[in-house]
Amino acid sequence: MSIKAVNLGHTYHPGTPLETCALKNISFEFDRGTWFSVAGHTGSGKSTLAQHLNGLLLPMEGQVWVDGMEVKEKSRSLQEIRRKVGLVFQYPEQQLFAETVYDEIAFAPRNWGVPENEIPQRVNLAMEQAGLEKNCLKRSPFNLSGGEKRKAAIASVLSSVPDYLVLDEPTAGLDSYSRKELTSLLVRLRSEGMGILLVTHDLDIALQFSDSILVLQGGTQVVWKKPQAVLEHLQANPVPGLKLPDIAQLSAALREKGKNVPLTWQWKCLKTALFGEK
Numbered sequence: 001m002s003i004k005a006v007n008l009g010h011t012y013h014p015g016t017p018l019e020t021c022a023l024k025n026i027s028f029e030f031d032r033g034t035w036f037s038v039a040g041h042t043g044s045g046k047s048t049l050a051q052h053l054n055g056l057l058l059p060m061e062g063q064v065w066v067d068g069m070e071v072k073e074k075s076r077s078l079q080e081i082r083r084k085v086g087l088v089f090q091y092p093e094q095q096l097f098a099e100t101v102y103d104e105i106a107f108a109p110r111n112w113g114v115p116e117n118e119i120p121q122r123v124n125l126a127m128e129q130a131g132l133e134k135n136c137l138k139r140s141p142f143n144l145s146g147g148e149k150r151k152a153a154i155a156s157v158l159s160s161v162p163d164y165l166v167l168d169e170p171t172a173g174l175d176s177y178s179r180k181e182l183t184s185l186l187v188r189l190r191s192e193g194m195g196i197l198l199v200t201h202d203l204d205i206a207l208q209f210s211d212s213i214l215v216l217q218g219g220t221q222v223v224w225k226k227p228q229a230v231l232e233h234l235q236a237n238p239v240p241g242l243k244l245p246d247i248a249q250l251s252a253a254l255r256e257k258g259k260n261v262p263l264t265w266q267w268k269c270l271k272t273a274l275f276g277e278k
């Protein structure tokens, strides 16, 4: 059970003066119960990639597979793929549309035919998971604060209990407390068997939580590896706009000065190497 892309490519407005190649030859695979991050600078193709995973965009080159079903035009599986893969958009405003937050969160399960008497339970659970206050339910999603809108958008996807959760820069606009709450939620969902795809330009979060990371630059694949190997690659071959975490920079600088420390993003690890403390 996995999401897999093989030589995926996408060009916007082909054959016109606005032609833009947004993705070229992208290949990766991640299983349910794992956390896969896609990192890159603005314009590197992250959102374009995310939109291919639930068929919002269809591959122009290469293929995308969800649990063995190909994402392609007029496929009878497209409906099933959209049920399996929940996409949280980069900008909540692109996603929110209902009159109240309750209706917003209830929309997807209603759409997938969940009986009406089960809807309140679904809404409550999704709201709690996303860390949204109960008093938001009767409000218009458009009157929420930036952070609340983000949480409402996440809840509106969680309510249909997808097998994969794709989140496009979900930590933008969240304070550090809400960011921690969100990463804890994603860790929990992964342990319950959900596949997590996090789009981010925050390498700190990607390195800390991912099982594997894909780095994009200008629509091409720089590296797809486990976090430590990605850190080593990026340290040796910096990608513009993708800043290494402070601890990683510090450990790299110490190594250059001849200190016997590992290249790491983890403070605990660096501290132990420097001071021998656990």
Ligand SMILES: Nc1ncnc2c1ncn2[C@@H]1O[C@H](COP(=O)(O)OP(=O)(O)O)[C@@H](O)[C@H]1O
Pocket (backbone or CB within 6 Å): 012, 013, 020, 021, 022, 040, 041, 042, 043, 044, 045, 046, 047, 048, 049
């Ligand atoms: N709807 C669109 N029409 C034309 N070009 C687009 C569209 N969406 C994105 N692009 C272009 O495709 C490239 C990748 O964009 P995007 O996937 O949004 O990157 P990221 O999410 O990493 O910032 C950029 O050059 C961007 O300008």
Ligand SMILES: [Mg+2]
Pocket (backbone or CB within 6 Å): 046, 047, 048, 090, 168
């Ligand atoms: Mg984007």
